[in-house]
Structures are given as structure tokens and as C-alpha cells.
Amino acid sequence: MVEEAFLLCGGRGKRFGRDKRFITIAGKPLYLHQIDKLKPLFPRVAILCKRGEESLFTEAGVSVLGEEEQESSLLCGIISGLSRTLKEKALFLSVDMPLVPGEGVRFLRDYPSAGRPVIPFAGGKANPGFSRFPRASLEELVSCRKDGVFRFTEILPRVGAILLREKDLPFLHGNPDAMFNINRPEDYEGMRDKYPDLFRV
Secondary structure, X not given: XXXXXXEEOOOOOHHHOOOHHHOEEOOEEHHXXXXXXXXXXXXXXXXXXXXXXXXXXXXXXXXXEEEOOOOOOHHHHHHHHHHHOOOOEEEEEEOOOOXXXXXXXXXXXXXXXXXXXXXXXXXXXXXXXXXXXXXXXXXXXXXXXXXXXXXXXXXXXXXXXXXEOHHHOHHXXXXXXXXXXXXXXXXXXXXXXXXXXXXXX
């Protein structure tokens, strides 16, 4: 079982037009909505943000780790988490994936993988913003960054990742939007219209 989870909060969301980490869901900043999902399922939860931003996330009541790497990318966030974990593997969740359910986090946490990375593949693409990586992948991930390889379509074969298809993801049944990302203001507004109960305080 995975004992540590990292919330990826390194990107401010340039396409969104403002800092999407602090848009509200049910009266809470987005990052707290995600932290509340992780806390019951892991002995240790930490937030990964840019160095100098640590004080923005103190309300979470978890460790807040400033990243050395200033490149805003999922790869750099995952490298940062794996370089700091004391465990054999860690789960990663992006702050901008608010529809990932707790049961989905539990499923990925417990999925048997024989020490390989595990990535949901839904909507026709891999979703590394919700993923599990062993610490043993760190060396190859660092090599990818050094080689300028930031696209996960190229990274995942290099680390021998297991891609879980939609039929293998029970938490998608009845919740097809679970892998939804908030990238633009219209994504947020569309989510508010489609899931009004999620925004009730």
C-alpha cells in the first residue's frame, strides 16, 4: 500500500487567467478540497509548490514543500516528490483535478503494480496528474528531464508504466468526468453548471 501522497500545486494556471489553486469549491479553496480527499487515506500528505510560496498553503495542516525546480511541469513536480519521499512509492494528485473521487484515490493507492508506475488512461490520454510512482523511477525521470523530454507519451514507456484503461477503473463507472482538469475559466464555469451540488456550502 502507498503511504504517502503529494498534492501538486506548482502551477498557477496561466491559461486560467488567475491563480486556480484558490478558486472555491463548496466554500473552500481548491487546494483544500483536494487535501481533504487525501488526508483520510494516507499517513503522510504533503503539498508541493514553488519555493517562496509555502506560506500560501499553511491552512492545509500538512507539510508544504517548496520545489527547487522552477519549471512548471508535472514531471518536475513528480521528481520533486520522489526525491523527498522516505517511502518506496508515492501517489500524486494535481490540484486542478477536483472530480477525482476518494474511492478513486483509494483504488490507485491499493492497485498491485510490482513496483511499476501506475497511470489512469481515460478520455483517450494518460493522466499523470493522478498517478503513482515508485521511488525507483526517480533516476529515469531525472534522465528524461535532462534530455528535455517532458511529454508523458514519451516518458511512460521509459519507466515501464502500467496504463489502466477505462474498463479497469471502477471509479469511472457512473463518474465519467473523474479525470477532468480545470484549465480555463470556462472549464470551471462548466463544472459549476454540471455539478451544482459540489458548490453548495
